[in-house]
Amino acid sequence: MKNTLKKKKYYLAILCVVLVASLPAYGAMTKKSKTKSIEQRVDSVLRLMTLEEKIGQMTQLSNPNIPTGPTYISVEKASNVALIREGKLGSILNITGADLTRRMQEVAVNESRIKIPLLFGFDVIHGFKTVFPIPLASACSWDMAAIASAERVAALESSAAGLHWTFAPMVDIARDPRWGRIAEGAGEDPFLGSAIAKARVQGFQGKNLRDDASILACVKHFAAYGNAEAGRDYNTTDMSERLLREIYLPPYKAAIDAGVATVMSSFNEFNGTPASGSKFLLTDILRNEYGFKGFVVSDWNSISEIITHGAAKDKNEATIFAMNANIDMDMQNNCYPKKLKQLVEEGKVTVEQVNKAVRRILRAKFELGLFDNPYKYCDSKKEKSVLLNKENLAKALDVAKRSIVLLKNDNLLPLSKTAKVAIIGPLADAPKEMNGCWAWYGEQSPVTFLSGVRNKIGSSHLIYAKGCNINDATTDSIAYAVSVAKDADVVVLCVGESGDMSGESNSRTSLDLPGVQSLLVKEILKTGKPVVLVMTNGRPITLGSLNDSVPAILETWQLGTRAGDALAEVLFGDYNPSGKLTTTFPITIGQVPIYYNHKNTGRPNIDGKRQGYNSRYIDCGNFPQYPFGFGLSYTKFEYSDFKIDKSSMAKTDKATVSVVVKNTGSYDGEEIVQLYIRDLVAYGVSRPVKELKGFDKITLTKGEQKTVRFQITPEMLAYYDLNLKKIVEPGDFSIMVGCSSADKDLLKLNLTVIE
């Protein structure tokens, strides 16, 4: 009798959830009542769940056929299905396809007791099927609309393939190009990195998560993962809280302010504590200080790795650390599913901690609209029409050409379409290498440089030789390449790295061109033919003396599906290159870490010359090969008339600077105007020699000029004082405007801030 009553109550409750979940008036509610309603719905689901089912929601496992990390857990595909049926999985990663995700979702919704829809996650890092330039490349566009549009296409395509959630953007600041994951971020600058973080989140998530084709973004890796010692992936990170706050945290914060739905914790230890067990990072800063309300997923196995770090003796301890830090979902650790129940029963983790995590996860599922329509993204007809469609491919071309940076041009580019062109090099016709890291699900036949140029100028005056492989010692083909070069008017020499030399776990100790590619370049140069060096790489490369010997260099990074078309547009002048570096190119690896916003030191090297007792190497200056913010155009931009509307301002006031930029060359073009500020004296604290505080990308036709204005706000002048409190202090500031971060490219004026 009692049992029957219990059962009745249970079915009544289920009915209520279903009824509430299918409220048709949902969309018409106001924002406030919608939030309230989601909270009520979350609570009503939570009330029905057993502890096991709650832990199930906190568990994410990978499709075992597509692991994106070391696989310690041997789960067969079938057992994933079994786990879904038992309510023991809340999310799956690395599974795609409208049909497959529908089948999995059907199991969750029809066959599990609790009927909670699954979340399907995937690393959609720079496009899904249509591959966009690697993030480091698209960052060089400094074009927030273009960057957001790339992520919108990524969201359109991945949602059409059943996905709800991307593990992007990676916003880790990187100052060390040995670190392979520099390719996945926006470069070295916190201000630009923050703007890009916001654009990417908005691109993925759209205006509203409930909208069709919005996917959850996941800002990663929290925190400071990009500071891996010696550039070796997964290595220790140890830094002052000042450095953390000034340089590493701002882009995560910007993503959170932009409404990012999820955060991923990082692999590294941070100041002695593994980040995935760090209460300081994940609770004190992320939750309490930043007010992040979404859910946190661990990185792949990063909770278990607290044990390997030596900071927990077993999975029980690791789980407690992760739970106390507020990690809500366990990605492929098998810690929560195996240990959490017992820990709750023993009172080592509280039910309230579990409830908190489950609430956050359920909230995201509600916000996406999955309780109303779990098959929202499971439409195979749509999948066919969206993936790689014309519009997406056009966007990929647009972003790719904006990502290219012209590093050098001694009057060689653009090329004439009637010239006899030799395309030479191991990257000239290498489809696989155009995509770079994290694109194994993307289109695998991107337009190569050879086919892009052929599409542009035809094949009658185009010749090709590979010259050598990317990364081995074989020199047999160089002689033939030299003979091909001799037969041409101009050589387009395509060199660089393979796609798998950057990205996760692909750090290098050398930044030189791999294999015998430098030798190939030298031999081709001996022919006396003009050479355009086309670089394909996921990090800055050191070219050594070749920088001086080649007349033109184009940095193309890894441009994705439309790589060859983008290069051809730039080579032949149909698009005037406008990209600027977002990471410093060192002269030699010995200068690393090298970045523009460095400190002055007590003994700065002023003129670049070697003198005793100042901060300089005996065998190399401090200047980089190419500075942050640098990039040329086929036209010329002149900066003049740099003015400020007041020479002194109160610390709560604003000032406006203006500069006239004129296109004095013979091409229409786009320029990225950059604003830097230096706080000349801060009480007791040293400040960087300059910090980017604004930028504006403008278009100028031949002969046209524009006045660019920047408002100087108190926020731009603020710094963390001796107590790490952000303040604006009276004093002198140097305000700089120009075309790169190099002093010689900047106009300067002074601003005095008064009480």
Ligand code: NOJ
């Ligand atoms: C490990 C990587 O660090 C992370 O960025 C990625 O999202 C996960 N694996 C899932 O593939």
